Amino acid sequence: ILNVEQSPQSLHVQEGDSTNFTCSFPSSNFYALHWYRWETAKSPEALFVMTLNGDEKKKGRISATLNTKEGYSYLYIKGSQPEDSATYLCASAYSGGGADGLTFGKGTHLIIQP
Amino acid sequence: DAGVTQSPTHLIKTRGQQVTLRCSPKSGHDTVSWYQQALGQGPQFIFQYYEEEERQRGNFPDRFSGHQFPNYSSELNVNALLLGDSALYLCASSLDRRGLTAFFGQGTRLTVV
Numbered sequence: 001i002l003n004v005e006q007s008p009q010s011l012h013v014q015e016g017d018s019t020n021f022t023c024s025f026p027s028s029n030f031y032a033l034h035w036y037r038w039e040t041a042k043s044p045e046a047l048f049v050m051t052l053n054g055d056e057k058k059k060g061r062i063s064a065t066l067n068t069k070e071g072y073s074y075l076y077i078k079g080s081q082p083e084d085s086a087t088y089l090c091a092s093a094y095s096g097g098g099a100d101g102l103t104f105g106k107g108t109h110l111i112i113q114p
Numbered sequence: 115d116a117g118v119t120q121s122p123t124h125l126i127k128t129r130g131q132q133v134t135l136r137c138s139p140k141s142g143h144d145t146v147s148w149y150q151q152a153l154g155q156g157p158q159f160i161f162q163y164y165e166e167e168e169r170q171r172g173n174f175p176d177r178f179s180g181h182q183f184p185n186y187s188s189e190l191n192v193n194a195l196l197l198g199d200s201a202l203y204l205c206a207s208s209l210d211r212r213g214l215t216a217f218f219g220q221g222t223r224l225t226v227v
Binding site: 004032036041042043044046049051089091093095102103104105106 | 117118147149154156157159161162170172206213216217218219220221
């Protein structure tokens with residue numbers, strides 16, 4: 001059974017501060033790593049998908065890095081704003097027989113305090 | 115483009131009943147995956163449909179079954195409902211089996227009483 005871990009579980013950050021959180025995943029047969037942003041009562045919104053070791057992606061104030069050899073990814077938010085409050089999910093995908101969908105972590109619940 | 119739409123948004127059922135959830139994929143997407151998110155957990159893969167066939171399946175009992183129609187829309191059926199089936203059910207559509215292009219719906223909140 002694949003296990004994707006996210007830390008911390010929840011995070012309170014002051015508006016304007018920068019923050020980051022972690023996703024760790026099994027690296028064997030790794031294919032891709034996804035980050036989603038999920039606001040209450042909305043659909044999970046795809047932020048990034050990364051496949052190569054050393055990949056770095058950026059979207060506005062949010063960026064992500066990927067280390068497939070050691071099995072982790074970081075998500076960074078620069079200058080947090082109240083609208084960044086959401087749950088951030090990471091999910092990994094694998095190649096090989098079965099390839100059973102995306103394996104999600106439990107998410108990091110981020111609250112930005114004005 | 116309406117994106118991925120799911121219906122109904124909320125549903126209450128009694129133990130032992132059967133339920134059908136529906137999903138319309140994003141325009142042009144031919145692959146539909148279903149996920150179950152129980153309280154406090156991350157979404158868990160149920161199964162994936164492509165060309166009207168179940169292509170992959172997660173660790174869920176046979177009480178969970180599905181269907182995909184020629185227009186790529188999909189249904190998730192759960193028989194003999196248990197209290198533990200109470201969860202948010204998410205549908206994701208994509209252009210590829212590995213979900214590199216996956217878009218999610220808002221989910222159906224199922225409560226079993």
